[in-house]
Amino acid sequence: MQKGIQRHNWPVYVLLALGCIIMVFPFLWSVLTSFKTLNESLKVPPTFLPVSWQFSSYTDVVTAYPFLMFFINTFGMIIIRLAITLLISAMAAYAFARIPFFGRGMLFLLCLIPMMVPSQIFIYPQYMLAVKLKITNSVLGLALPGIASTFGIFMLRQHFMTIPDSLEEAAILDGCGRGRIFINIMLPLSKTPLVSLGIFTALFAYKDLMWPLICNTKIEAMTLSSGLAYLQGQYTTKYPQLMAGSVIAMLPMILLFIVLQRQFVGGIATAGLK
Amino acid sequence: MKRKHLSDNLWGFAFIAPSLLLICVLNLWPVVENLYYSLCKMKGFAKPVFIGFTNYITAFSDGEIGQAFLNTLFYTLLTVPIGVLLSLVTACFLNTGIKGKGFFRTLYYIPVVSAPVAVAMVWKWMFNDEYGIINYILKALGLSTLNWIADGNVILFTLAIIGIWGMIGYNMIILLSGLQSIPKSYYEAAEVDGAGAVKQFFSITIPLVSPALFFVIITTFISSLQVFDSVYMIVSETNPAFQNGESIVYLFYRYMFNVSNKGYGATIGTLLLLVILLFTCVQMKSQRKWVLYQ
Structure with a gap:
């Protein structure tokens, strides 16, 4: 052929x-x-x-709507999610892959359950939690549902399992504790999967509509997605303005993609096959 | 030895603690809560009142839910086969050693990194009945035009086109990396044995790409059943095609946050969960018949 x-x-x-x-x-x-x-x-x-x-x-669009705030909120949400989720998912994944501890298999299965549940199920309880924490209409509220990642734990665990035992054993013989091993050996060996997970997390946060729509109803607290949805309600059929708004909203991620193409594409491919 | 055991247990729990805690609070407990809410009457922010299976009984006699499920199913049965097939064909084309592979791949991938809200808005403009470019092109080609947005018989096709357009790039990348892992020697051997292109495609390509294909089918199936963004942007309640275009997640959203009948919303969520689990189980069972794991 x-x-x-x-x-x-x-x-x-x-x-x-x-x-x-x-x-x-x-x-x-x-x-x-x-x-x-x-x-x-x-x-x-x-x-x-x-x-x-x-x-x-x-x-017109930029003077009538706080697009700068939409940007700040969107990227603020992404940065908070990235900072927390990458660190704690890597920690959990390392433990699940390489530290034999009591109840490991069962706890890992427990962590996998949310992957099978449509995310809408979580959304009202998460909203009530945000209300109780008084973080609705804030960047913290936006970040809340995405700060832990079952998918991330799963994907990074696969990666940590491929690292040869000898490396870790040598470090233990040298008197390295688990913390040192994690920081000095495991993390430096995990740049590629961490970048993939980071891109995944960022893209998901950027594209999400329902959570920002629910959590942040004040216009200056909206993201690019929910702000744009609001814009459509205001301009209804003024298409040049609507298109200007969507171009502004789409451009940053497309530019980022063109710059980081290899990482974007590589990450998706590995995530899919594992 | 005993001390090592103890320290492993301590380190293990310390490392998983933050994730486990957050997953419990943000994901696992909400599933339980949602299940409980679905058995309650909840208006506004009032305290939930337990009413047993009343919501479920209402749901099964409610034409609106039935319609939304049918719409979503029809949408899914349109997008998954056509979308996966087009992704596979594109991936095969890109795998034939053509020039400019990277260039094509980049362009096909751009829809994946675009905000669905913006994309839906652009398509809504292009599908505009009077001024849209698509009806203009159809007219110029001498074809009949369609009322893409407001005709109840057309709206699901409109949504499906947007869905397919948005997923090809992602699926293609996964299938392409599956195709690239097939050794060239298999095709050479088949050529020597006199197998034609079609025979090679079905006897070598499909079996060897089947794990990636299975992954793509499962994930697009699940995400199609949860279609929301394009419905939210295009099928508003004032749209005459609303009834025929409303998806199950949109209905859920409406009951949860607009109509504020949260118990009923939670019931819709639970039903969606059951449908997704059912479809996933069926597909997992059937994979044994056609997916080849090496």
Whole structure:
């Protein structure tokens, strides 16, 4: 099959290019629309390129809504989740993989249960917890549901199990305690899976809509996702403004992806096969 | 030796304590709470009153829930087969040793890193009945146009297109790394034995990529059953197609946080959990018949 296609593989290129157009066109169209006037956006037949490039939709949206706060909230939430979840998931995963302690198997199974439950089930109890802690409408509230990761423990445990025993035994003979082993040996060997888990965590937090919608109802406490949903309620059919808003919301993650492509793609691939 | 035992136990518990504690508070206890709420009457922030299985009995005679389950199931049965097939085809194309693989992969992956809210908004604009580009293109090609957003017979197809578009990049990456681990020599041997491309695809590619394929099917199945963002952005309550487009998680959200009949919302959540567990069990059972683990 390999050779057969290589000999005359132009149909493959054509189909892939067609797929690319379908994948990219929505982004292109939203950018083009965002630079048109309202009247031009409603023209039939539509113009492809804007007659004159208008920047006013962007200034409209940014002055009417606290987009800077949306950014700060979104990335604040991501940073808090990353800082806590990476550390404590790695600790738990190391213990589950390499320290023989009482009840290890059973406790590990207990930690896996949430992976099988749709996350909506947790959301009202989590909301009540946020209310009790008085952290609704804050970045802490946004971060709350994502600070522990069953998936992270599972994935990192797989990784720690592949590290050869000899390394750890030598350290124990040298008088290293578990804490030292974890910090000086295990963590430095785990950069790749930690980066993968970090990207996973960040992407999930960035894309989530339901939790920010529920937890933070004040406009200046919203994330890019929930802020944008709010924007749609206000502008309803003013498409250039709506498209400007969505371009602003999509751009940071797309840029991050283009810079960190290898890590994004590599992480997904390993997470999927384990 | 005894001291080592003790110290291992102490270290073990100390290392898992933060995660275990948080998982108990944030995930495990909420499952129990949700189960309890589903057996209660809860209006607003009033104290829950135990009413037994009343909510479940109501749920089974409630046409709205039935409709939402049917909508979600129809959506899932559209997105999973078509989406997985397109992902597999794309991955196979990218695995044929073509030039510019990295470039294609990057472009296909961009939808995965885009906020679903923004994406849904863009699609809603493109699917606009009067001014949308999609109806314009259909008209230009001499085809009949559709009322993509407000027609009850079309809305689930609209949502499915958005869902499929958004998942291909992710699934393709997983399938591609599965395909890349198949040794080239297998195909060479098959060629020598005179097996054609189709035979090779079904006898070598499919069995050897089956673990990745199984993972992709299970995860897209589960996430499709939980479709929410695009429904929230496109199928508002004022939309005439609301009844035909409402998904089960959207219904859950409405009862939990808008209608504020939280006991009933919790019941819907529990039913969703049961449906997901049921489908997952069936798929886990059936994997023995077709998934090949080496």
